[in-house]
Amino acid sequence: MIRMRGVDMYYASDKPALTDCDVDIEQGEFVFLVGHSGSGKSTFIRLLLREILPSNGTITVAGQDLTKMKSWKVPYLRRNIGCVFQDFKLLPNKTASENVAFALEVIGKSRHVIRTQVPEVLRLVGLEDKIDSYPDELSGGEQQRVSIARAFVNRPPLLLCDEPTGNLDPQTSLGIMKLLERINKTGTTVVIATHDRDMVDSMRKRVIALESGRVVRDQDRGVYGYVD
């Protein structure tokens, strides 16, 4: 699903944000990407979304080499990648169902498809009774569920999450993680960048640890492992 070979990323010329990265993630895996702030987690996610291009090396996502991809093709790549962020990125003037429908509208899906898929995915994330609520009428956990619903409504094979529980309390975070795990069970590859120690320790999934832009550990059924 994801293959990184010798990836370096320099924002400024002196200090690399990511260096010499070799990572393989298979279809259907559930992976935690852990590390301190500034260790390169977000750079990792942004590279996979092709928001940025690596300074060196190659990145392949779903069989496509991102470093050679034409920029007009990038939108089509992103249709195969759902993303979830710490700050939810919902449109405040649209309801929950409109926010989810928006993701389908802008990739040109018909109204019929939208009418059937949006309620279905909102049911999946457990918000069937909040479909007409605006984001500011929803709790943080509920907003994150809407944003997961939006990321998943198109059934992408890959779901990237950048600190999805960063703004949420432990109880709510657990609910979000369970939801992501359920999505993973449908065959979707899930990559989560996080520094939520308890979550990583309790889930016992594959953990890739980054430190100053280097992969320092990659273990199955791993734990967070740092001392903060």
Add this chain to the structure above:
Amino acid sequence: MSINVGYFVRESIQNFRRNWVMSIGAVVTIFLSLLLVGIAMSFGYIASGIVQSVESKVTIQVFLKDGAPVADVDALQATLVSDPLVKGVDYVSKDEALEKFKTDMAESPEIVANIRGNPLPASLDVTLKDPREVEAMVAKIKANPQFTKIADRPSNPEESLKYGQQVVKKLFAVTRIIRFVLIGFVIVLAVVSLIFINNTIRIAIYARRKEIAIMRLVGASNWFIRTPFFMEGILQSLIGAVLAIALISSTTAWLLPKVREAIPFLPLTLSSGDMAQISFVLVLVGIMIGLIGSGFALRRYLKV
């Protein structure tokens, strides 16, 4: 991918409604900018109308000696008419010249009363296709033997021609300056309004950068993101242009007759053809600025 026209129309109208403060701001800016350009253009057309009418009054009067044979006069007239520079030649007889003199001098009856007989010569009044060629034409006439034969003062042909030598030169210098100044004025205003409108559109797009970021995130293609903004830009420009045109045409229709009444010696006119040209330019410039402005402002947010 199916092209969902309904989506774009709905989205544009919805955006216009939801962001109506921004939209009205943009419309007002476009309206005011185009109004300035339109006013400058109207002034330009009116002024060039005045300049043209003043220039067209530049004629060469060829004075003929009393009792010049009709055949010779006709011959000279025919030669002049066939000249490529000449638009028309009118024969003014001695009696007609006196009549004209009397009406011109109607305010000084003592001069008119003192005239005995008819001291005025007959003349050929030559109008030119391009008044700026007056010097060349004068030289041609002077060199013409037909002219020297029947000139009023054959010994001094210089005095048998009247075309306001000094005035003509100054007049053309002035009209050229007026034309340059007006063109410069319109260009400066157009640039200023372009910057104005571009800024307004940028602010409107900046206000919606989150929406654009999300659209990109879920994989909307660039043209899909752009189209509603372009349509909005065109809509705003069109409204602004129509308002500006309406205000200019109604104002000139109301104001020009009054000004004409107050200063009757100046031919102040703005023909419907001129107005149509101004409208066309305003709509075109408005739409172009709307499109270019949106395109430039969006580029920042669409970099992949």
